[in-house]
Amino acid sequence: MKFLGYNTFIYKWITFILSTSIAAFAGALSILNYGYVTPSFIDPTRNVEVIFATLIGGPGNLYGALIGGVLYMVISNYLASYIPRWEMFLGIALLIVVFRFRKGVWGYISDKLKLRAETA
Numbered sequence: 001m002k003f004l005g006y007n008t009f010i011y012k013w014i015t016f017i018l019s020t021s022i023a024a025f026a027g028a029l030s031i032l033n034y035g036y037v038t039p040s041f042i043d044p045t046r047n048v049e050v051i052f053a054t055l056i057g058g059p060g061n062l063y064g065a066l067i068g069g070v071l072y073m074v075i076s077n078y079l080a081s082y083i084p085r086w087e088m089f090l091g092i093a094l095l096i097v098v099f100r101f102r103k104g105v106w107g108y109i110s111d112k113l114k115l116r117a118e119t120a
Helices: 008-034 044-057 062-082 086-100 104-119
Strands: none
Touching: 044 062, 044 086, 044 104, 062 086, 062 104
16 A cells, blocks of 8 residues: 555554544443443453454454354353353354354355355
C-alpha cells in the first residue's frame, strides 16, 4: 500500500481507535449488565472464549462469529451444568470442528447451500 502512495499509518491508527472504542463500549455495557467488575473479567481463559467462538463459527465473516458465539455459550452453559470438567469436551469439539470443518460451522453451511443452489 505504501508503494501505491497510501499513508498506511493513518489507516492503522483509525483501525486501532475504532477497535478500542468498540472494546471500551462493550466493557461499559458489560459493567452495566453485571453491576460490578472483578479481576476475573481479564482472566486469560475469558480471552480464549472469543478465539474458541470464532474458530467454531468460522473465521472471516460476521455470521461465523455470531454462530460461533451462540454455539460456544450453549455448549459451555449446557455442559457446565452436567459435567464438572466441561472444558475438555469443549476442546474435543474444537478439534473436531477445526479438522473436519476447515471453515467453521458457518463456512460448512454456506458451502452446502452454495452447492445446493448450483445443482438446482
